[in-house]
Amino acid sequence: xxxxxxxxxxxxxxxxxxxxxxxxxxxxxxxxxxxxxxxxxxxxxxxxxxxxxxxxxxxxxxxxxxxxxxxxxxxxxxxxxxxxxxxxxxxxxxxxxxxxxxxxxxxxxxxxxxxxxxxxxxxxxxxxxxxxxxxxxxxxxxxxxxxxxxxxxxxxxxxxxxxxxxxxxxxxxxxxxxxxxxxxxxxxxxxxxxxxxxxxxxxxxxxxxxxxxxxxxxxxxxxxxxxxxxxxxxxxxxxxxxxxxxxxxxxxxxxxxxxxxxxxxxxxxxxxxxxxxxxxxxxxxxxxxxxxxxxxxxxxxxxxxxxxxxxxxxxxxxxxxxxxxxxxxxxxxxxxxxxxxxxxxxxxxxxxxxxxxxxxxxxxxxxxxx
Amino acid sequence: xxxxxxxxxxxxxxxxxxxxxxxxxxxxxxxxxxxxxxxxxxxxxxxxxxxxxxxxxxxxxxxxxxxxxxxxxxxxxxxxxxxxxxxxxxxxxxxxxxxxxxxxxxxxxxxxxxxxxxxxxxxxxxxxxxxxxxxxxxxxxxxxxxxxxxxxxxxxxxxxxxxxxxxxxxxxxxxxxxxxxxxxxxxxxxxxxxxxxxxxxxxxxxxxxxxxxxxxxxxxxxxxxxxxxxxxxxxxxxxxxxxxxxxxxxxxxxxxxxxxxxxxxxxxxxxxxxxxxxxxxxxxxxxxxxxxxxxxxxxxxxxxxxxxxxxxxxxxxxxxxxxxxxxxxxxxxxxxxxxxxxxxxxxxxxxxxxxxxxxxxxxxxxxxxxxxxxxxxxxxxxxxxxxxxxxxxxxxxxxxxxxxxxxxxxxxxxxxxxxxxxxxxxxxxxxxxxxxxxxxxxxxxxxxxxxxxxxxxxxxxxxxxxxxxxxxxxxxxxxxxxxxxxxxxxxxxxxxxxxxxxxxxxxxxxxxxxxxxxxxxxxxxxxxxxxxxxxxxxxxxxxxxxxxxxxxxxxxxxxxxxxxxxxxxxxxxxxxxxxxxxxxxxxxxxxxxxxxxxxxxxxxxxxxxxxxxxxxxxxxxxxx
Numbered sequence: 006x007x008x009x010x011x012x013x014x015x016x017x018x019x020x021x022x023x024x025x026x027x028x029x030x031x032x033x034x035x036x037x038x039x040x041x042x043x044x045x046x047x048x049x050x051x052x053x054x055x056x057x058x059x060x061x062x063x064x065x066x067x068x069x070x071x072x073x074x075x076x077x078x079x080x081x082x083x084x085x086x087x088x089x090x091x092x093x094x095x096x097x098x099x100x101x102x103x104x105x106x107x108x109x110x111x112x113x114x115x116x117x118x119x120x121x122x123x124x125x126x127x128x129x130x131x132x133x134x135x136x137x138x139x140x141x142x143x144x145x146x147x148x149x150x151x152x153x154x155x156x157x158x159x160x161x162x163x164x165x166x167x168x169x170x171x172x173x174x175x176x177x178x179x180x181x182x183x184x185x186x187x188x189x190x191x192x193x194x195x196x197x198x199x200x201x202x203x204x205x206x207x208x209x210x211x212x213x214x215x216x217x218x219x220x221x222x223x224x225x226x227x228x229x230x231x232x233x234x235x236x237x238x239x240x241x242x243x244x245x246x247x248x249x250x251x252x253x254x255x256x257x258x259x260x261x262x263x264x265x266x267x268x269x270x271x272x273x274x275x276x277x278x279x280x281x282x283x284x285x286x287x288x289x290x291x292x293x294x295x296x297x298x299x300x301x302x303x304x305x306x307x308x309x310x311x312x313x314x315x316x317x318x319x320x321x322x323x324x325x326x327x328x329x330x331x332x333x334x335x336x337x338x339x340x341x342x343x344x345x346x347x348x349x350x351x352x353x354x355x356x357x358x359x360x361x362x363x364x365x366x367x368x369x370x371x372x373x374x375x
Numbered sequence: 376x377x378x379x380x381x382x383x384x385x386x387x388x389x390x391x392x393x394x395x396x397x398x399x400x401x402x403x404x405x406x407x408x409x410x411x412x413x414x415x416x417x418x419x420x421x422x423x424x425x426x427x428x429x430x431x432x433x434x435x436x437x438x439x440x441x442x443x444x445x446x447x448x449x450x451x452x453x454x455x456x457x458x459x460x461x462x463x464x465x466x467x468x469x470x471x472x473x474x475x476x477x478x479x480x481x482x483x484x485x486x487x488x489x490x491x492x493x494x495x496x497x498x499x500x501x502x503x504x505x506x507x508x509x510x511x512x513x514x515x516x517x518x519x520x521x522x523x524x525x526x527x528x529x530x531x532x533x534x535x536x537x538x539x540x541x542x543x544x545x546x547x548x549x550x551x552x553x554x555x556x557x558x559x560x561x562x563x564x565x566x567x568x569x570x571x572x573x574x575x576x577x578x579x580x581x582x583x584x585x586x587x588x589x590x591x592x593x594x595x596x597x598x599x600x601x602x603x604x605x606x607x608x609x610x611x612x613x614x615x616x617x618x619x620x621x622x623x624x625x626x627x628x629x630x631x632x633x634x635x636x637x638x639x640x641x642x643x644x645x646x647x648x649x650x651x652x653x654x655x656x657x658x659x660x661x662x663x664x665x666x667x668x669x670x671x672x673x674x675x676x677x678x679x680x681x682x683x684x685x686x687x688x689x690x691x692x693x694x695x696x697x698x699x700x701x702x703x704x705x706x707x708x709x710x711x712x713x714x715x716x717x718x719x720x721x722x723x724x725x726x727x728x729x730x731x732x733x734x735x736x737x738x739x740x741x742x743x744x745x746x747x748x749x750x751x752x753x754x755x756x757x758x759x760x761x762x763x764x765x766x767x768x769x770x771x772x773x774x775x776x777x778x779x780x781x782x783x784x785x786x787x788x789x790x791x792x793x794x795x796x797x798x799x800x801x802x803x804x805x806x807x808x809x810x811x812x813x814x815x816x817x818x819x820x821x822x823x824x825x826x827x828x829x830x831x832x833x834x835x836x837x838x839x840x841x842x843x844x845x846x847x848x849x850x851x852x853x854x855x856x857x858x859x860x861x862x863x864x865x866x867x868x869x870x871x872x873x874x875x876x877x878x879x880x881x882x883x884x885x886x887x888x889x890x891x892x893x894x895x896x897x898x899x900x901x902x903x904x905x906x907x908x909x910x911x912x913x914x915x916x917x918x919x920x921x922x923x924x925x926x927x928x929x930x931x932x933x934x935x936x937x938x939x940x941x942x943x944x945x946x947x948x949x950x951x952x953x954x955x956x957x958x959x960x961x962x963x964x965x966x967x968x969x970x971x972x973x974x975x976x977x978x979x980x981x982x983x984x985x986x987x988x989x990x991x992x993x994x995x996x997x998x999x
Binding site for chain 2: 138139140178181182183184236238239240241242243244245246255256259260261275279280283284287290291294295298301302306307310311314318321325328329332333334
């Protein structure tokens with residue numbers, strides 16, 4: 006290693022920033038800006054706003070990265086309990102938006118407790134599981150599972166399926182990474198497969214069944230629920246191997262594609278940059294995930310390992326669910342393409358998550374002293 | 376690091392780290408598998424099914440828009456334009472581009488006059504409109520000045536535009552209405568007809584269709600072939616750019632036999648009087664002039680006539696909407712005496728020597744009813760010449776009764792009475808040439824001898840249109856030759872004019888060609904002999920003319936009553952008629968005139984016919 010690189014690494018270390026991870030995130034953000042510009046019909050005002058949000062998100066990440074991980078260790082239960090109370094408050098007094106109750110008006114501003122829980126849940130479960138030696142016992146796992154399901158159900162009731170799915174995953178990843186017995190995992194999988202038809206026949210309402218059916222065959226409802234997914238697949242498919250070129254996607258430029266710069270931005274990307282572009286984008290995501298997992302493996306203790314691993318894998322869930330939904334292999338749930346889709350709140354949460362990962366990767370000295 | 380791990384001895388940190396690392400590897404493997412599934416699914420969509428989705432994407436974005444062809448123009452025989460496509464300025468607003476509609480309308484109202492009605496209609500249209508980017512017309516037919524004012528203030532009027540649209544315009548207005556007709560907006564009925572005839576596709580993009588006259592009859596030729604433009608549209612159907620274009624084929628231009636200046640003369644000659652004038656080219660029955668008075672402005676219909684104006688036309692007592700030349704059913708009166716005379720000669724019932732005594736009335740044996748002559752004291756001894764020249768009624772009462780209705784009917788059919796003439800407009804009636812069968816079918820009554828008596832002087836059940844009279848006169852003048860009267864002279868092509876051949880029908884054949892001469896000589900006497908009923912009107916003509924006057928009773932006069940013009944309601948006065956042709960030996964022009972409720976034909980209709988003939992001979996020097 007030459008001196009200069011060493012010096013640079015030193016600066017990043019002092020700032021508690023993981024340079025390789027930051028690089029991946031920035032590449033993604035810049036790519037996102039270009040796609041939003043195209044998807045919004047070259048709306049520079051929108052780009053300005055997105056840049057502001059990205060700056061705030063990066064700022065939040067840097068601030069969070071300065072907080073030593075054992076802060077979370079100490080504050081995990083209060084944070085989690087406060088989050089659950091806020092979720093209950095949302096259900097009782099929350100304000101509506103887009104047909105769901107997600108926001109809590111606290112006078113000065115509105116807050117969205119489910120976003121906070123995206124981090125509070127993995128912190129809580131990691132704290133809870135790491136208190137005892139790994140792998141967790143069955144009883145400990147069941148207790149942890151209960152802790153996961155409580156906020157998950159509260160959010161699902163809002164209803165916000167996308168977020169509850171992400172929160173449940175973040176908790177379950179902790180259990181999995183902690184070494185949850187394969188037998189338990191297998192048992193739950195089988196139980197799930199048995200429950201599904203029971204739910205279908207006895208508990209699901211007609212409109213819910215309809216949504217599932219439309220997902221399975223969107224062409225049955227081309228102008229209604231199927232419209233989004235059909236137009237999205239047309240956009241993707243017509244992109245071909247090399248894409249139609251930046252700003253040249255007909256499906257997006259001529260506005261056939263709905264939710265172009267938010268949830269369905271991946272279709273815009275796929276249309277304009279083709280399969281080759283898609284592989285490149287997937288590679289960038291894989292790079293970020295791999296980097297997050299490396300930090301997790303190198304983390305000094307069980308709590309930080311589990312937390313970093315869980316946040317990283319949850320990030321992948323975003324990517325998988327979004328791309329899966331846009332390309333028609335998963336049902337439509339409102340999950341953005343992380344760091345690319347236009348939008349504020351979830352991006353700040355994601356970047357705060359990467360702040361925690363960076364803190365875990367750079368605060369070893371502090372832990373050692375503890 | 377390892378030191379630190381060893382210090383906390385209760386937990387097996389190394390085992391935990393190994394366990395965690397194994398789980399991370401499993402997790403990463405899962406990430407790779409799921410990522411590969413995504414990538415492979417994308418491959419299916421983007422590579423394997425690319426063609427399919429490309430087609431569907433094109434289906435989304437490419438729309439085919441029709442381009443309406445320009446309608447063919449219509450000229451008169453001397454190349455003067457009778458129907459043209461003119462730019463009309465209209466003020467149009469694109470609702471999508473307007474932020475504050477009331478403010479914009481207020482601003483416009485300050486610049487040009489805008490009625491409350493216009494604004495109400497406009498607001499209604501905007502509400503009903505589905506595609507907000509399409510312009511809605513606020514005011515059509517702007518004056519040049521109004522268009523200029525809006526154009527100058529354009530920068531302050533976002534969303535408002537001056538559009539120039541091609542609309543049919545008839546520069547001669549009411550002069551040509553009954554011949555040329557007009558175009559107007561395609562309505563539901565027209566659309567259904569087009570659908571049935573399989574022509575809907577060709578009318579995509581066309582707003583107007585021929586509704587009357589030439590415009591209707593030659594719709595197919597005038598319309599042309601629609602063109603197409605392939606455009607890229609957005610999700611709301613708004614065209615973004617043109618991809619390809621197939622230009623339309625414009626409709627063919629038509630040249631009519633009509634002479635618009637002669638048409639003016641006809642209108643002038645009729646003045647305020649209700650009536651009809653038909654002037655035919657005797658060589659092929661090309662229609663030089665065809666005018667029905669009163670007429671109306673066809674341009675009103677092109678721009679959508681208001682219901683108030685339409686009601687006014689519909690309820691007008693003078694019935695301007697009726698084309699009197701082809702739809703007016705008039706008793707032909709004495710104008711058909713030459714034809715009946717010809718039949719008399721042909722049948723051998725009379726010769727040029729035959730004379731009858733006219734005491735002023737005619738009676739059938741055993742019946743008290745007296746059929747009176749127009750000349751109450753009688754014409755004295757009358758032969759065929761005098762009978763035509765002076766229009767003796769008694770001669771024809773007698774002749775008709777002797778001929779019998781069957782022979783009159785079938786002979787007159789040959790002259791076109793009771794049949795459509797074949798003129799190239801659809802607004803035509805065959806009128807009535809009565810017969811036994813006809814009367815029985817219509818009234819369930821047998822034919823009485825008394826019915827035949829009135830037929831002898833062209834009254835009773837017999838009706839004819841002015842065009843039929845002109846045609847029958849032309850057949851006589853041409854000694855049996857029968858051409859369908861036509862408005863269309865030729866169609867214009869790129870290389871020149873393509874003449875439309877005249878259509879001839881079965882000629883009237885006679886046993887003795889000399890009989891034509893007899894009748895024509897008699898008709899010449901009508902205008903050339905001082906005793907002729909048309910003499911005064913034709914006094915001093917420079918060309919040898921022939922003709923026949925007619926005076927048709929509109930109401931029947933009681934037995935012992937005198938017809939007194941001043942005492943009868945204006946609408947019940949006699950119709951004046953005149954038919955004629957010239958020159959006698961080589962007929963070039965045929966004229967038929969009917970003027971309603973003005974009295975005698977010799978006094979009222981013959982001068983009008985002469986005016987037309989004078990005009991013809993003054994302006995068609997090649998005819999001599």
